[in-house]
Amino acid sequence: MNILLKFMRSNTKKVLSFLIFASIVLILFLGYTFLEGFLDAKIIVITLFVLAIIQVFTLQYFFKNQLKNDFNRSNLLTRIKELKSALDESEKLADHKSIYLENMSYEVRTPLSTVMGMLNMLMQTELNTDQQAQAEIALYSSKYLLQLVDMVTNNASVDTGSLQLNESAIDLKLDLTRLFKVFEYQAWEKGLEFEYKFLSKETDKFLVMGDSARIQQVLINLINNAIKFTNSGKISVIVDQSVGIDNEQIITFYIKDTGVGMHPHEVRRIFKNAENSKQSTSAADYRGGGIGLSISHQLVHVMGGELKLETKENEGSTFYFSLQLKKTLNIKNEADNFKPILNNKFNVLVAEDNRMNQKVIKFLLERLGADCTFVKNGLEALELYKILDFDMVFMDIYMPDMDGYEATQLIQKTEKYTKTKTPVIGVSASAFEADINKAKLAGMDAFLAKPIELDKLKALLIQYAKK
DSSP, X not given: OHHHHHHHHHHHHHHHHHHXXXXXXXXXXXXXXXXXXXXXXXXXXXXXXXXHHHHHHHHHHHHHHHHHHHHHHHHHHHHHHHHHHHHHHHHHHHHHHHHHHHHHHHHHHHHXXXXXXXXXXXXXXXXXXXXXXXXXXXXXXXXXXXXXXXXHHTHHHHHHTOOOOOOEEEEHHHXXXXXXXXXXXXXXXXXXXXXXXXXXXXXXXXXXXXXXXXXXXXXXXXXXXXXXXXOSSEEEEEEEEEEEETTEEEEEEEEEEOSOOOOHHHHHTTTSOGGGOOOOHHHHHHTXXXXXXXXXXXXXXXXXXXXXXXXXXXXXXXXXXXXXXXXXXXXXXXXXXXSOOOOSOOEEEEEOSOHHHHHHHHHHHHHTTOEEEEESSHHHHHHHHHHSOOSEEEEESSOSSSOHHHHHHHHTTSHHHHHHOOOEEEEESOOOHHHHHHHXXXXXXXXXXXXXXXXXXXXXXXXXHHO
């Protein structure tokens, strides 16, 4: 717009300059003819009068355009200021939402870490069959809740296409059976039938390379919606592994319900983002509050598949998708999870202000062969580190009196650390990239997110026990 205004202004000035020059030439010519007597004085006067009128109208047109351009320029500058102000407000709102999301994630993960740890401890005790089943359901439900929290916090990565898959060897049938048990109880509470089937050749097993968490996130969304919008009838989940190609397996997932179904025109736009799609209440609900189907569609796409939907209004819906996964036999035995991995004495200092979380960490570390000493803030961790010898320090990031960042930096300034280089592991339920980067800048050797994953804890102990 500025370039256009400059161009118009430049052309107007050129035209005006030309007219002024032409007028001067004409006046000189008329003066010359008058002196020489070539033209009558009356004709010269009329010509000068017409020239004056032309100049007046030309100047009027020029100044009118000048005022109009100045007005447009003023409006344009005002609009630019308004847009900049709106952009600043949007950035502030985005920052506020990001901070709120981080706080929400932290507040949920902290008690959830305790719940899952206590359930793990309970399942290691002597329980009868019913108690064992109840504890398993509670643990699966806790994992389901954790996956929901992860799903919300990972939305930005999915939307920007920066999501990275975490593929590993998984027993898909074992993992999904646990998940389906949670929904089985939910469906029963609503008076619905719930069935799940695994279809495969007798010689085949559901042992593949894949991202189990992402697959479960998709299934959580789809099954949860199916239960939510089915008032009577049955929910069916079928996992079909009947097609194998060389070293790869095509696994298709079907989620069928006898619920409200959807209009044909809603199906065409069901996978669009809630903010960019004006759908009816039914379609909005089916998105799982703006998270479910839109994110599930993108997750399936990232994993190399496509989420499909067949539905009839008031008869039900069927969501399905296929994934091509590599076969594997490299599956870890869960029975070996709690075998001690540290043969020699290994002393660990744990800075954790939550007493319930202390019990969880103590249970996990001691079952793996470590001896634990606990403190409740960074200041106590610093003072105890100066007195006693430790092979490793687990440092919670957010604690009263002195946080984990400051405590780590002060520990590394001690004479003892200069000699021993004791590894310090940051621990927090706030596991965003900014937290991990800040932990590295503070000098922490690694970062462990809550709820603590046993495999990651074992890997850290093995890594630093060797050193």
